[in-house]
Amino acid sequence: MSLTARQWLQKIRQLSLPKKVRIMNVCGGHERSITQAGLRTALPDNIELIPGPGCPVCVCPEEDVYEAIQIALNEDVILVAFGDMLRVPVNVSKSEARSLEEARAIGADIRPVASPAEVVRIANEHPDKEVIFFAAGFETTTAPVAAMLAEGAPDNLLLLLSGRLTWPAVAMLLASDEPGFDCLVAPGHVATVMGSEEWRFVVEQHNIPAAVAGFNNESLLAAIYSTLRQRLEDRPFLDNCYPELVSKAGNPRAKQHLYNVMEVIDAKWRGIGVIPSSGFGLREAWQPHDARQKYASYQDEARKRAGKMPPGCDCARVVLGKIYPTECKLYGAACTPRHPIGPCMVSDEGACRIWWSHVRKPAA
Known part of the structure; x- marks a missing residue:
């Protein structure tokens, strides 16, 4: 019988912990669950939960957002993007549109979407227009985008891709002089697609406890307890506390689409810089659907932004x-x-x- 959240908390409180243990939760969904449930206040004071690089909207390069804005404003196209992307600001003068939402307000045809299926529907409904899908996201959303192309996207559908892999950002932190955490709670959604084994490097290369977690209190607390026990016993291993959906290998069909349609490339993360092998680009066979091939002039250096955060923004x-x-x-x-x-x-x-x-x- 699985334990309740209260029982997991009791087990955590019974541990003889050192003065402070820092646990990073990579996923934005985990951070939302942790804060909504008030887990930080429920856990002992010497357990520090640190939100990590788990928000694809947050790390989407400024020049990608700026590129999407300029194409939408200057070309006769329909530009679609996941809803959150419409409000992401770029660091430009007040006289310019600083988000896709502002560009839409001054006349660009920009539409929020919730899924690749909705993008295909819009493209089919407007065969006389190019529909550009500004697709920013981690593996969880990039895999369905790849499947959209693999399964036969309309000819008028182009992709402005800003896909990222999650694990290279964590690898970069661990390779630094001060990674800032002692244990890792790995993202459940990403592991559902890519498999739990993608996170084994945390244990094997860095000797840091790791556990994959789901999104309810029980799974999150089980993962926290597991990493704490691993640290106390000095016996790091990769634990799967989300076995309902996560396997070692992940989703074979989703991964097949992802790697048949896309290749792994070096990629820039906003405010961070280039992280090796952390992004997705379209393979040559799919480049007829690449908006950057069709609208290459918008990648000119004069049109790019430095990628820095606005002044004072941390x-x-x-x-x-x-x-x-x-x-x-x-x-x-x-x-x-x-x-x-x-x-x-x-x-x-x-x-x-x-x-x-x-x-x-x-x-x-």
């Missing part, structure tokens, strides 16, 4: 788990969900937005 350090959202000077002052300065305040998976909604708001 989203990059929040994403890397170096600071908490409330430690950013703009949080709750200049930067709020209604008027976001940085991308972490936009997305439902961004730590700043999550903390604003569920944890801590600055005093009035």
Whole structure:
């Protein structure tokens, strides 16, 4: 019989822990579950839960967002994107559209979508127009995008791809002088697609406890307990606390589509820089659907942005788990969900937005 959340908490409280143990949760969905349930206040004070690089909207390069804005404004196309992407700001002058939402307000045909199936429907309904899908996301959303192409996308559907892999960002942190965490809770959704074995490097190469977790309190607390036990016993291993959906190999069909349609490339993360082998690009056979092939001029250096965060914005350090959202000077002052300065305040998976909604708001 599986344990309840209360029972897992009791087991955690019975552990003889050192003064502080830092556990990074990679997934934005995990951070939302943790904050909604108030797990930080329920756990012993010496357990520190650190939100990590689990928000694809937050790390989408500024030049990719700017490129999408400019194509939508200057070409006779329909541009579609997942809803959160419409509000991601770029660092431009006040006279320019600083988000896809603002570009839509001044006349660009930009539409939010929830799935690749919706994108295909829009393309079929408008055969006389090019439909450009600005597809930003991690493996969980990039695999269905690959399947959309593999299963036969309409000729008028082009892809402006900004897909990223999750694990290379964690590998970069672990390779640094100060990774900032002692244990890792690996993302359940990504592991459902890619398999739990993708995270074995954390244990084998860095001797750090790791556990894959689901999104309810029981699975998250089981993963936290597992990593704490591993650390106490000095016996790191990769635990799967989400066996209902996660297997070692993941989803073979989803991975087949992903790697048949796309190849792994070096990719830029906003505010962080280039992380080797952390992005997806379309393979040559699928380049007729590549918007960057058709609209190559929008990649000119003069059209690109440096990729830096706006002045004073600490989203990059929040994403890397170096600071908490409330430690950013703009949080709750200049930067709020209604008027976001940085991308972490936009997305439902961004730590700043999550903390604003569920944890801590600055005093009035």
